[in-house]
Amino acid sequence: MTIVTDASDTAQAAADTGIQAFLVTFIIRRFDPEVDAEPRWVDYDVELYSTDRVLDALHKIKWEVDGSLSFRRSCAHGICGSDAMRINGRNRLACKTLIKDLDISKPIYVEAIKGLPLEKDLIVDMEPFFASYREVQPFLIANSTPPKDKERIQSIADREIFDDTTKCILCAACTSSCPVFWTDGQYFGPAAIVNAHRFIFDSRDDAADVRLDILNDKEGVWRCRTTFNCTEACPRGIEVTKAIAEVKQAVLRGRS
Template sequence: MATPTLDKADSKPEAGFADSPYITVTLRIRRFNPEISAEAAWEDFQLEIDPKERVLDALHKIKWDQDGSLTFRRSCAHGICGSDAMRINGKNRLACKTLIKDINPEKPITVEAIKGLTVLKDLVVDMEPFFQAYRDVMPFLITKDTNEPTRERLQSAEDRERFDDTTKCILCAACTSSCPVFWNDGQYFGPAAIVNAHRFIFDSRDEAGEQRLEILNDKDGVWRCRTTFNCTDACPRGIEVTKAIQEVKRALITRRF
């Protein structure tokens, strides 16, 4: 039996298929290494990359192929862990969710550490103050029953929906480090801590709402918010952060939640 052969005309690539998808981009990264200098400085890197790839991919290419000393955090690379939050072209974003083609690759793409937290090296900041504020609002279910429950704590779909939005926080700090109040006063709890307090204040199964409200009633608490909406714009999960903060303020005034 004869082996079938492809007609040469049929084997031609589709129009445009042979064209390279790669473009040349420049990443302008704000570098800082305390072992070398007390001052940060911008450094440009050029690379070939598919515009459909992400800024995180570009950072990997630079670290692996050009400068192994480049330092940044990343883990899941799928917008879940929140560890690669950074300022890209002046806005807080997750590097793993930001496509090259969406941030005007014809001009240098600026990448720097998020603001309001001490930079340790390059794009890595000290997250401890951020996580301390998170711990201070007691982000866990609290009930008065000291005995282990014998059945699950039931909740209606309506009650669950009440705090559904604020369960989506991934603690990336994009909202908190976009807040002008936090930039100027590191004592402010910040949007992320308030969002995580909201998640339990409005949980019908929780019994420590009053206690959390008193924590946020502090001079560095919820009243420091100036409603600039920076936090809402910065959230990579689409949480209505400013709305949540306003609901906590209202609960403090009315004591209804």
Template structure:
């Protein structure tokens, strides 16, 4: 990802005609440490991604065949699994700039991707990891992340769904 004329996007998917301008101002992703020129350091971004345990967690013994899903269950991760971890959303989020410990829209959308997966059995620990002031409760629904996402995903909605799952839990 990079910032072209004030908007974050993936430069490989950007079309010059869409900018409607003779002048293109290209900058590295805002809020990310710059290594050199347009190259940003994604270490912190990926550490936040790993913090939400972005993989299927199994607690019961695997079945003899694949873990099957119904068409309806599979549809529950539509709009979540497509994330390419480009960083455009987190880099556009004012809460992400303000709080260096905020997990950010990308990590939280990926947490939702596994929480909503009916094959996963690790929701409790994943929800524990995001149920704090640097997790889902830092989002102020400013919506920048949605406009920034080149895959047209909706991190705000994903964060709201995590908040709902947390509130549904019995303490």
């Protein structure tokens, strides 16, 4: 099935700006639980600029071609993390993936991320992902009382220790790129461990031992096989595999 947009407006805009537009083929894995027994691939040919993003293409398809296409998106600037999906076999954010960075001489394949229950088209059920996130207690737990009307002071050096893992936007790109997570429904997954790391190494926190005990479980950090899929998938550039390794070391010796 091939659906082509009306390209007159795009062509006119291209002529006005001098920027060339291209006909790009998207092959999207569609699934409607009300009518489909299994997912199916649907082709769409759309006119795009090289500076457009995959999210722009999805908008064009939904708004101009097939309004039944379903996907999540919010900020469209790589902050909310809601539009994580597999693009040409790699986990990416649709809003950060430029058409010019893809080989448009071939079809662009788009499908939902793996390892989480598929709800519809590019939308998955994120509850198992957030359940693991909540289980590691991703919030500051401090037993001491700060001085009256004062903040909890932390040095620049202490803040730097966990700075990288504060960048997580909970998009699930890392977790759903992990082969262990695909095959083991109990594994916490990289994102949960990253968010545990953020507090385990926070000098203001007093519950590192609690989180380390949680992650010392058979489905915790020891299930990681260090394939680096998670680090490669992270749209924020977090060194996920390194963070997991640091948590492993902390389990063995205690936080230091």
